[in-house]
Amino acid sequence: MIRLLIVEDSALMRKLLGQIFTAEGDFEIAFARDGTEALKVISSVRPDVVTLDIHMPLMDGLACLDRIMLEHPCPVVMVSSLTEEGAEETLAALEIGAVDFIAKPGGAISLSIDELTPRLVEKVRIAASVRIRRSRRLAERVRLAQSGPVRPAVTPLTRHIASPRPSRDPRRDSTRAGLVLIGTSTGGPPALDAVLADLPADFAWPIVVAQHMPASFTGPLARRLDKLCELTVSEVAQQIKLEPGNIYIAKGDADIVISSRAGSLVAIAAPSDPAYRWHPSVDRMVRSAMKHVPATDLVGILMTGMGNDGAAAMADLQAAGGYTIAESEETAVVWGMPGELVRLNGASDVRRVEDIGASLLDRVC
Missing domain, CATH: 3.40.50.2300 (Response regulator)
Known part of the structure; x- marks a missing residue:
């Protein structure tokens, strides 16, 4: 019981x-x-x-x-x-x-x-x-x-000062354009805090996030992350050009689709597709990106969440030459989505949530 x-x-x-x-x-x-x-x-x-x-x-x-x-x-x-x-x-x-x-x-x-x-x-x-x-919160409990009582856990958010960036790998093409795709659900907002706050303002690739949430929640989520991160964070409510130094949060109760317009990558808020169970759909986001960006120029990150949204698409991305990271069972609130990616042998790497940002920085300079 x-x-x-x-x-x-x-x-x-x-x-x-x-x-x-x-x-x-x-x-x-x-x-x-x-x-x-x-x-x-x-x-x-x-x-x-x-x-x-x-x-x-x-x-x-x-x-x-x-x-x-x-x-x-x-x-x-x-x-x-x-x-x-x-x-x-x-x-x-x-x-x-x-x-x-x-x-x-x-x-x-x-x-x-x-x-x-x-x-x-x-x-x-x-x-x-x-x-x-x-x-x-062990220290607070102690x-x-x-x-007796301790101060409340939630304090006003301030913009994060990112850790120094690792040295660039001279063998890596710094002009190469690419895209980071992040999918998450249950337990996602704190996980996004941990990953995105580690990234510096000059991060080289745009980042698109599909977090399962109602439409009225994703705007406040974007504003909250914008206060926390060095990168600029915004909600995708209409077609928007994807640019480095930016994080794009998919609008809730809809899907986000990656496309190309006039030679530039764009994100589009699309009506939710009933063929997918969860929205914004991680699977749909990843598959749309693979149509317009070479797999080798895509990084997929699947973090805490129930179900399996994003696992099949990211496994296909990894098989096509893309790089994928699954959050480890040790830190995920629910090891559903990342666990399914691991089960499909689709994870290039498995990382604790606090290590994903550093791994991403090492991959994208």
Whole structure:
């Protein structure tokens, strides 16, 4: 049985969520009405996974999450709104330590709960199997045990000062144009932080990112990364020319397609293709790029995420002469997408997330 704690201030939402997981047949469910009550319940229930609303009285979801990750670390799935404010709060929650999030559909929740149910159950089941890295925020947990409350984990983001670049390999053609393609899903935003903040402003190739997210979340994600990175980060909401020194975030609930216009590479926000399960589709992004860029001038990076999006396309890319990196099981929140790439023998290299940026710099000078 999976022990689930549902933290939600709405009595109706608690009832509906309880019905959803009771119907699954393998959940033991406990409830809390706010963050303060959740901290009392969690110490006795010891849940395998928590669903946590962001907006609650007395103690909101972010403050509660911070305490959970310091005092009783366990997998947490945030329940947020589809607003821009909800997106920014959700990204902050992922930085603090939440495993994943589910966005409430608009309108009356009692009428749209069926739309939410399959994805919610899938996310909670996967989160319940996640092993929280004991090293994460260890210093803060030690200080908490020794001297009481510590400062909140989330601080204002500032532009990162990248590490010195490795010396250029004189055998490598510095004028060669290429493209970096990154795909990620569950656990992706913190992984993107770790990889992209390591890159200097003069990084030689454009970088295109497909992160599975709703449309209202990818703009805030791009703005957040832009504050963190030396490179310029923007969301692709319309056709845009791909240029070095830039990171392009695919718009959520759509697909991103790489094409060529007047001799230049462009990224296009395309309607999501129902032939692909996840969006923005990593598979579609990679396959479109292979039509316009030689495989030897492409680097594909597949990081944490459930499912297998991007694995088949990146395996084909590697077989055609491209270079691919899979995040290691040791650091991935969910080793679904990168694990499938490894299973297909499509990974040129397997790296811990904190080492991917350096590996990319070594490959692209």
